[in-house]
Amino acid sequence: MHLSRLYVSCLLFVVAPVALGLRGEVGDDPLAEVAEALDQGRHWYATRLLRDLNGHDSATPEAALLYARADAGRGAWDDVVARLESVSWLDSIGYGDGRALLARARLETGEPERAVEGYRIFLRYSLERTPRAVAEVGLARSLEELGRPLEAAAAYGRAAEIAPELAPWSSIRAAEVLAQLGDTAAVNELLRGAVTVPLYRRTGAAVDAHLAAGNRQAALKLLLDAAPSVGRRSTELRTRAAQLLLEEGDSAAAATTLRAAIRSSPRWAQEAASLLSQFPNLSAADHLWLARTFERSGAPGSAAREYQEYLERQQLPAGEWQAIQLRIGELLFRAGRYYAAVDELERLAAAGPSAATLARAEYYIARATYRRGWRREGRARLREVADRFPGAGSALNALSLLGDLYEGAGNTPRAVAIYEELVRDYSGSRAERTARYRLGILAYREGDFADARRHFDRLRRAERSGDLRISATYWAARARLAEGDAAQLAEAERLFREVHNRAPFGYYGFLAADRLGIDPWAALAPGPEPAPIDAETERKLRVIDLLSQAGLHEEAKAVLGTITSSPPQSPEALIGISVALAEHGFGQQAVLFGWRAHSALRGRWSANVLRAIYPLAYQEIILAEADSRKLDPHLVAAIARQESAFAPDVTSRAGARGLLQIMPETGRWWANRLGVRDYSDELLYHPEINVHLGAAYFADLQRRYAELQLSLIAYNAGPTRARRWRQRPEYRIDPELFAERIPFSETRTYVKNVQSHFRIYSQLYSGFGGVQPAE
Template identity: 30%
Template structure:
């Protein structure tokens, strides 16, 4: 076959290496002729005489691939690579061996079973032969039992497990044998799962529960598999052991606050156990719901618990407030004031009552309530800070920016550890920045740095610290600030802004939010592995490159891989899981699963940012000389690539087009019959509409994106009010919080798409 012929050609090149060394030349001849044992004996003798001969060590490692298998060869090759990774002899040896893995990859992709059979006649070692036999078995639709029986005699641990797994599919009770035979297998999760389900289906609950206890005992508290086990235990206990089921659910919700099944679990408990829930159950359910931002559910559960202490009353009032149950919140705050006068919580309740008046647009009474709180609780700094925070909001509603900054400076002096203190710092310093009081911005950000060290606003603070230094022409200090941000996760808007400013500091030029010139895209930013790639990575020390889970994918066991990867803590398997979701067209599932993980680690970006429908996006954007990555970023923000998604106000499809707007666009594009949930149609209409926003604002993408969200009218107002500011400051000054966040998110997504897939990089 072609790949094997290449191998012979590469091996022949080694003769140049050995021509002047008779022992090596003999070994090379044996190697080229397929006399592996003779080559190994010769090389062993050479190394006894010349133990430091790197060339002989390379040839011996290559020979061991044929005589002892891949594992032995890899052990030797890793040691050699660690010593001299670029040594010509090593590179030639690796190239010679890689040819076999390239051939294996060609066979994996081939639909020709005869080609697999022919390869078996010339395959050089058992590692390759057994994987080809497995591929051949799969290509016969798993019907060749004789072939499976021959594979059962394999000495390869992976093939032993795959064959046993395959046989257990026909006789599921054999999964118990697999767990005993391979107790440390990475596949145990799937076997435990299959066997417990079998016991349950066969109405053997004792065996199912016993196996779940054994399984759980092998897992750490935070292992995602444990979440799966706890949910199974709860499900299997619900009918006959409801108290135990509730305990399993409670443990699950406590240990796994971010697990995707958490919210549904709370709904399940409330529905299935509503007649059995006691006071303690209502409390932990309330806290679990609150932790998952299910505020209405949290209040509903906590209201079932009679309040007996100051903290009980306070928690109940706060839950009602967060649930936007304002009448109930008012009642709870009033009760708290009456029962616990003079306490800090009573003072905070007074401020909360002012907040309720402000929400009802009773600004005068709200201000009076705040004045009363500050007068009555002079020795309660937390109450004073809360009152100042609320007073600042009232000033903001009256467009009194200077007054808001003034009271927030007071708040910071009084209680910099107050829960909203860092938000107050932002509003105060942003007022000062727009007033060009850059020295004060620098002074305050430096002074309060320890308070925002772990705060979500830190990147924003550091960025505007850098911009303030720039304004004062303190170039080194500005660069130092941006350097703090440039390697942060790319999901952070300020990472990109810092990189842009560093580029301006180094090269000059403009920083105006203009999209870069589009020069095409590269689709394979993250790929499914091949055997050839895995071999190279394994030589370099990658322990996962040829691991059992990796080979599941390589050998076409995709469903099995997906089952195991879904609960893995290893980022590589998670990313491959996400890429497989994309391959299946499940873009929304991939985005929603990985978007939050990507905020912590860039490794998840390829899984979280699919290049979905991109050929159509590209062709539509080309009509208007638009960078298609901007449209891709906007789609990511609008719909997470779910074609039939619909918002509560009726916006529909990938680019979230309102029905009335859709009618106008359809008329312009002469579309007589259209469906906003049809991906290509929605892209056609949405890209055209984004183009019209660019035309309205003379090609400025920042203003076009803001207008896509808020309409042209508000953008004209912001231009009039803030048009004198640099574009990054203009984006920060957008008065609609939703649009301000929208612009940042769309541009962050655009920059990520450009970084991941743009041919010219990010």
């Protein structure tokens, strides 16, 4: 279930467990399929079904109400208003659902006064507990918007009376609105009923009340007293305290408070650092702390600026100056400011730094040169770093990068020469082991299987555990097979078995099982059965559903956090919670509990542990969209598991969004092609729209490339690279070798993971898509 951008109105739906398989029979009622689609969270599909209705069926109040529910589910609140504002049957159809839905739409479209009117009419006759509680919350939110805090607080109170599980959150919301009146006694009384609400939020309400009452000193004391007890939120409280001090004109105390904020939690103190950086006459020490804070909180450009300010104010020994100047260059590189990075680093190089510092500066100059588009010069400078500073860490890094660049460009002889240099001169390093693996792959590609075997054998013996040992062992076995020496066949079989035993459900484990001709699932026990979730977790999940229906998504997210932060100990309980979380649409959290169960079982695999680690959220959406594009739904589930772990609100560093991690420009192109009306980039966080567009895009790639690996490459790295890379000869003769030769390590991992996930989902959910589950 989506928390921060959940496109669900009150009275729409709650994600719930559904049976595997195709949609059930809906009889002769043309609206039954629409209602079923809405219950499955398929709002856009429901809209399409309604558009296809003709005649009397499309003109009924029932059809109009379903249409409005579908519009609301995809966030089209203006359409809900247009559809319902003039009808006469709002209170006579569906227990008044239309009235409540129109009120919510008025609130979402900036008409709180009319929302209040609608909610009050609905509450006069509504008798059902959940709709009444949700409507009271909607009424309270509308009254908040109108600046009527007493009435809003009363509505929150009535919501808690109807649904006591809402009490802590109704209390904090009521306290926050009453704080505007400065009634500290009333606010404190409400806060006593909100003790399970995080302290930082309770503190905020109490502070607002004191400020409205004119007692700034009490507000300051509350902020500063609570700050040490709220973890990373301490920086927020201290920053607010500093802002209050600034308003009083006490800039010295404000600066002291901001200094405490950035020194206590620099990773979370970017706002505090931004405010402090605007103060005049800061000391050199201040600029140093600001630089470190910006660096740790992910603002490299600001960090570089503050380090520069520090150097201007502080006389340093040569070695310290060089270290900070080097940091400035590296931060500018991380910020994508390559020309500025080169300028700063060349300034450092001209100052005669130590050999190690100069080597690192030249390494980043080489990388920045390459990133600026000067590829030949960038490679030449990397080579120069390796030659000038043999044995240095920067030389090792330069060679590693240079080998990757040459291999990615298809220049195998030069790549081999670089990798051999790493193996010869940097024995024992991680880069040496990676280079040896690449040498083994390239030797295998050239048909020198004995040399490949030699590299892989040495590598697997050096690695005690981990992914590199697994992959090296697998290819050591393959090299033995390829040699064709009968004496090596028994050892190849033994190595394949080792791979399967160590990682039975990973990419190489599955390949090894295929080579051995064994069923990797045959010996898999069911394992611990999921325990029924405890009463407290069940209550919290109900609260999350109710809060989400009421539009209180941040509150729902906070409750979810209390589930994930306090896991049980037994694997049965962990698996049970994982299942429940997946059923509610919290796939990412379900995966976390699955891995916790796996750890509690000391790494032993079982079917139930695998289902917990590989959950199946948003089943009906995935099934329907895959079916419409003639895709295997298990494959779409595998992609969702790899891309987002079924988290619909996730955004990657590159900007990809949602379940299938679609870039906004890709989403816009496919939305236009598929006729998705009123499209916006925000809709990529809507599970159905995301899967609708992603499935169409992947189906198009499958049509173009007619091969899974290449389609996955195109989805992850782009069609242009897929077209380029398929020109490699191994693509046509050895898919496994081709996967190893994908130039980008991220894409290599992606392609392997999705293929193994695909096999897992196909086995664990073999009934998904209409096939009966295996016994």
